Amino acid sequence: MNNPTSLAETLLGLDGFQILEVHETPDELIINIETRSTVVGCPACGVRAQAKDRMRVDIRDLPCFGRPARLVWMKRRWRCGDSDCEAKTWTETTDHVPPRGLLTNRCGIEATRQVGELARPVAGVAKELGVCWWTVMDAVKLHGTPLVDDPGRVGKVTALGIDETSFLKATKEHPTLYATGLVDLNHRIMIDMVEGNSAASLRSWCKNADPKWLGEIAVVATDLAESYRAGLSPYLDHAIRVADPFHVTQVANRALDKVRRRVQNETLGHRGRKSDPLFRIRRLLLSGAERLSEPGNERLLLGLRIGDPDNEVHGAWLAKESVRDIYLTDDPMQAEVLLDKAIIGCLEDKVPEVRSLGRTLKRWRNEILNHHITGASNGPTEGINLCVKKVKRCGHGFKSFENYRLRVLLHTGGVSWPKRPSPPRIRTRNPHLNA
Ligand SMILES: [Zn+2]
Numbered sequence: 001m002n003n004p005t006s007l008a009e010t011l012l013g014l015d016g017f018q019i020l021e022v023h024e025t026p027d028e029l030i031i032n033i034e035t036r037s038t039v040v041g042c043p044a045c046g047v048r049a050q051a052k053d054r055m056r057v058d059i060r061d062l063p064c065f066g067r068p069a070r071l072v073w074m075k076r077r078w079r080c081g082d083s084d085c086e087a088k089t090w091t092e093t094t095d096h097v098p099p100r101g102l103l104t105n106r107c108g109i110e111a112t113r114q115v116g117e118l119a120r121p122v123a124g125v126a127k128e129l130g131v132c133w134w135t136v137m138d139a140v141k142l143h144g145t146p147l148v149d150d151p152g153r154v155g156k157v158t159a160l161g162i163d164e165t166s167f168l169k170a171t172k173e174h175p176t177l178y179a180t181g182l183v184d185l186n187h188r189i190m191i192d193m194v195e196g197n198s199a200a201s202l203r204s205w206c207k208n209a210d211p212k213w214l215g216e217i218a219v220v221a222t223d224l225a226e227s228y229r230a231g232l233s234p235y236l237d238h239a240i241r242v243a244d245p246f247h248v249t250q251v252a253n254r255a256l257d258k259v260r261r262r263v264q265n266e267t268l269g270h271r272g273r274k275s276d277p278l279f280r281i282r283r284l285l286l287s288g289a290e291r292l293s294e295p296g297n298e299r300l301l302l303g304l305r306i307g308d309p310d311n312e313v314h315g316a317w318l319a320k321e322s323v324r325d326i327y328l329t330d331d332p333m334q335a336e337v338l339l340d341k342a343i344i345g346c347l348e349d350k351v352p353e354v355r356s357l358g359r360t361l362k363r364w365r366n367e368i369l370n371h372h373i374t375g376a377s378n379g380p381t382e383g384i385n386l387c388v389k390k391v392k393r394c395g396h397g398f399k400s401f402e403n404y405r406l407r408v409l410l411h412t413g414g415v416s417w418p419k420r421p422s423p424p425r426i427r428t429r430n431p432h433l434n435a
Contacts, residue, residue: 011064014096014104020074028068028130035076035092042080044087049078052089059097060131061104068130071104073097098142102131108139109418115140116147116410117417119387121394141406148409150416159185159219160239161381162228164197165388167404168397179401180228181381181388181408185221188380189414190388193405202231209235219376223247224364243367244378245327252323253286255357259316260285262353263308277307285313289321312351319346319354323361332372339368387412 008019012031020032040049059071079089097104103111111129114120115136126136147153161183168177178197182205183190194205206214214235221242222228232241264278265271272279281303284296292300304314322342326335343365346358361368371377391407398404409415 014094016094017073017096024067028070029064030070030072031064032072032074034074035094037076037092040078040092042078042082042085042087043090045080045082045085047081047085050081052077052079055091058102059104060102060107060129060135062107062110101139101142102135103129103139105143109143111136112140112143112147112410113417116144116407116415119390119394119407119411121396137403140410141403144406144410147415147417148406148413153414153416154184154189154191155187156216157184157186157191157213158216159221159376160191160217160236161185161244161378162202162220162222162232163244163378163381163385164223164225165385165392167195167392167401179404181384183378183381183384184414185219185376185378185380187414188384190384190409190412193408195401195405197225197227199227199231202228203233203235206232206235211235219370219374221371221376221378221381222367223378224251224360224367229367240370240374240376241367242370242374242376243364244381245371246378246382248361248364248368249320249324249327251360252320252357255353256285256313256316256320257282258353259351260313263310263312267307267309277303278313281307285317286320288324315349315351316354319349319357322346323357326368330372332369335372336369339365384412 005019008022009017012019012033014033016035016037017033018036020034022029022031024030034054041047042049054074054076057073057075059073061069061071063069076092077089078092080087093099095105098108101108107129111125114125115122122133122136122140126133129136162180163183164178164180166176167179168174170176177195180194180197180202181190182192182194192205194201215238217236217239219242220232220236220239221244222232223244224247229241232239260278260282261272264276268276272282274280281300284292284300284303287296304311304317308314319342322338322345326338326342329335329338339361343358343361346354346361349355349358388408388411391404391411392398395404395407
């Protein structure tokens with residue numbers, strides 16, 4: 001192979017195409033190409049077609065030897081040889097470029113990988129390629145959707161985690177919008193993302209899922225949201241429901257914070273300021289008693305002595321610690337004793353926020369204890385949520401939930417990406433001496 005044209009075509013690597021001309025501008029390499037096909041049958045009747053004319057189509061490909069590459073395809077238009085045929089005229093197509101596409105498939109797949117697997121901003125990839133945002137997003141949809149919809153992506157799931165993440169911040173037009181993530185807790189992948197955090201949205205997702213697949217789910221971990229508990233019914237009634245430990249302690253923390261802010265307001269007449277005793281210990285209050293250092297402990301006690309005349313914050317702090325105590329043991333029997341102690345203590349408390357905490361714990365008693373029985377928690381979900389946040393950050397906010405879902409699933413959904421060649425390593429010119 002020493003003919004310059006065939007050498008260039010080997011470099012191009014698009015079979016079925018021949019190169020007509022290559023020239024270079026300061027900004028890009030321009031490669032004029034056409035297909036080799038000369039004999040074509042009509043798609044409708046099979047009669048041999050006549051060449052009609054050509055139209056120029058500009059296509060962006062992956063960069064070539066460090067230079068942006070533009071393919072100029074002189075696309076042929078054909079006319080049916082039979083003048084009575086309904087097909088009349090058509091333009092040729094190729095497997096290398098999607099219909100009406102601006103990117104070659106190999107370029108579109110690479111753009112999808114950059115945006116999906118690496119969570120890069122669409123705008124950045126678009127700028128690098130020299131196309132507009134929509135071109136890249138269309139390629140991500142075209143090549144990414146089959147990867148996400150691949151039935152082999154999600155296998156058998158025995159432990160399901162459900163957690164909400166915010167999707168759009170509140171604006172004048174709408175409150176904060178949430179999305180519900182469904183996570184395979186064993187394989188640590190995002191199974192799907194549902195718009196909203198209501199019972200109805202979760203239920204309708206379960207309704208569309210394969211009943212046999214749902215039947216294999218033995219454990220479902222959620223936070224203490226009634227909407228999720230309701231949304232799991234009836235399709236996941238057979239699974240053991242677990243209240244996620246992190247969210248259980250979070251509920252106790254929130255009750256404590258509420259009491260602190262109310263007492264602060266009642267005693268001082270304003271919201272927390274930097275020098276207020278309770279405001280100064282707000283973080284110490286929330287950290288676990290066993291994590292406090294000696295000076296930290298003293299500051300906490302001092303803050304309570306000054307800022308908490310009726311011991312309301314102190315009571316809420318004890319309630320919070322009693323909830324944390326449930327997780328000091330792995331033994332289900334001990335946990336039951338500790339939880340019941342916490343529930344009774346809270347329900348008998350004089351502080352209304354603590355009594356409300358007690359009612360919540362009582363409502364979720366079985367789910368809280370199921371953690372000790374099954375060992376399941378939403379821990380893996382938190383790791384995935386970090387990846388979700390990465391997607392959210394790089395998108396600088398999403399307008400379309402569908403695009404958001406696609407990009408989250410491409411990044412965290414355990415997608416099997418098309419294989420790329422793994423080239424043999426070229427050894428360094430100065431091998432390390434063994435001596
Ligand atoms: Zn025809």
